[in-house]
Amino acid sequence: MAPVVVKLSPLLVDLFPGSTRHVEMHADSVSAMVRELDRRWPGMGDRICDSRPAIRKHINIFVGGERASLGTALAPGSEVFVLTAISGG
Numbered sequence: 177m178a179p180v181v182v183k184l185s186p187l188l189v190d191l192f193p194g195s196t197r198h199v200e201m202h203a204d205s206v207s208a209m210v211r212e213l214d215r216r217w218p219g220m221g222d223r224i225c226d227s228r229p230a231i232r233k234h235i236n237i238f239v240g241g242e243r244a245s246l247g248t249a250l251a252p253g254s255e256v257f258v259l260t261a262i263s264g265g
Contacts, residue, residue, distance in 0.1 A: 178252040182209060185260040188224075192217040206237055207246040209256060224258065234261045 179200040189195045195217045203209040207229075214221030226232050229246060237244045238257040250256065 180209065180250045180252070180254045180256055182213070182256045182258060184213075184258050187260045188220070188258060191223065192220055195220070203250055205246070205250055206231075206239070206244050206248045206256070209250060210246070235259070236261060 179202050182199040182201065184195065184197050184199065186197065189197055199213070199216075201209065201212045203212055210221050210224050213224070224231060224235050224237075225246070231237055231244075231246060236257075236259045237248075238259070239248055239250065239254055244256070
């Protein structure tokens with residue numbers, strides 16, 4: 177089974193020394209992907225998800241060009257983008 181490729185925001189990577197922008201892993205859902213990121217870099221899961229659990233409002237996750245939720249399934253070989261929202265005024 178081909179791994180999924182996770183592409184992390186540079187702002188998120190900067191918070192976790194040793195993390196990388198491109199991560200390959202085996203995960204069958206966005207939720208499983210977040211758990212694996214948190215296993216590799218403790219605390220990253222809390223930056224991505226809140227206590228409900230749900231994806232935080234300032235984080236966007238895209239799979240196949242579509243906005244994803246924690247329940248979104250990941251097919252082998254999927255590309256997942258984890259982006260931080262930019263706001264300002």
